[in-house]
Amino acid sequence: MNHINPSYRSKFKSKRSATEIAKAIVERDRFALSKAITLVESSDPTKKQISTEIADYLANHTSPKSIRIAISGSPGVGKSTLIEKWGLQYVNQGHKVAVLAIDPSSSVTHGSILGDKTRMEELGQHRNAYIRPSAAGLTLGGVHHATRESIRLCESAGYDIILIETVGVGQSESMAAEMSDIFVLLLLPGAGDEIQGIKRGIVELADIVAINKADEDRIQLATESAKSYRNALSLYHHPILEWRVPVSMISGLRGFGVNLLTDQVNAFCKLSKEKGKFDTKRIKQDIDWLYKTIEQEVGYLMYNNPNISDTLTNFKSQIIEGKRSTHSLINELRSLIQRTYDNQ
Known part of the structure; x- marks a missing residue:
């Protein structure tokens, strides 16, 4: 790292809470910023939760x-x-x-x-x-x-x-x-x-x-x-x-x-x-981001549901064997998803 920024020294500790990381970011700690971005990029549920807490704190600043x-x-x-x-x-x-x-x-x-x-x-x-x-x-x-x-x-x-x-x-x-x-x-x-x-x-x-x-x-x-x-x-x-x-x-x-x-x-x-386009564009981007994130999260929940995952595996076999059309399988999947979430 020294050849990247030799003048920088951080007092940031490896184990800190989401609030401590967020406060360090506001105080211009670049190590904390890098840590937060790493958490945001992670697919690990625990790290995602920490990054969410950091984002919530920073939203008020x-x-x-x-x-x-x-x-x-x-x-x-x-x-x-x-x-x-x-x-x-x-x-x-x-x-x-x-x-x-x-x-x-x-x-x-x-x-x-x-x-x-x-x-x-x-x-x-x-x-x-x-x-x-x-x-x-x-x-x-x-x-x-x-x-x-x-x-x-x-x-x-x-x-x-x-x-x-x-x-x-x-x-x-x-x-x-x-x-x-x-x-x-x-x-x-x-x-x-x-x-x-x-x-x-x-x-x-x-x-x-x-x-x-x-x-x-x-x-x-x-x-x-x-x-x-x-x-x-x-x-x-x-x-x-x-x-x-x-x-x-x-x-x-x-x-x-x-x-x-x-x-x-x-x-x-x-x-x-x-x-009046500058702020309007950012608001639209935030709303679009909300819906795209929802789509991603719903997809994540769906693919990690055991019933749906097993059904998709079965669907693949049926497509390979040429037994059913993709349209028919999608309709069956839609019904399965509806029943799954109605029962929760």
Whole structure:
């Protein structure tokens, strides 16, 4: 850990109650913050209960008005390099920056590299920056299932700029957009031809588009790409009608265009607040999160019910043997679930 943040020393004890952990987070203890995120990410029922108690405590404490920025793009587009430059700019302006970096997981081993701290070494050493890598696991949407809770924990610890680096897996990046205030899409020079070069589902989420790696030998290509994307985006109307999605050329490696990105983020947030969209969007996100969490928990309870689990095993056999249709089995399962919960 020393090469990540050599100046940091924590007095945090390994065994503390949920309230003690929550209080330590409010007091800006980064070890406590990491502990809480680990608890949130756990599937262990006991740890989940502790994380719930922490969340309940922190709900009664005012968090700073943060800006949540999701940054998406295909692997190799330069997300981590840009985030380090961007994060350093923010901390040098007096902000506290939290980076939630989601690493892709192997579909075979479910393991991930979790190398963002080494890729963002300079930012990771800054006392006003916090980098938390997490594995995406099998979660669709390019984010960890607990990313939303992690955002709240970081805000309670005083971080006012939250940068969410996503896996970059395509249209399912909508989950990242659903937990951020602004969605930044990174593209490479020459990545496709005009509208064919943009995945429709993901571009409709974008509030800002940036052509990264616009370095000396690729300036012309980046210029042509930016023009093509602007033409394509002219056919699309942003939810905030007054906002025209900007397409700019940047270089995360050289830091070129990072100031422009910051200006664009500030302009978007200002307009969003003026139009009453900023807080409304967050409220909608919280409600959507409530329903999605309920669906997940109901699914968990269902699959862990012995009667339902045994029935599903039997259903699999019937499908393999071609004895019954999926539609018929679903109707039978629906009746079983109804009887199970009616008898409780």
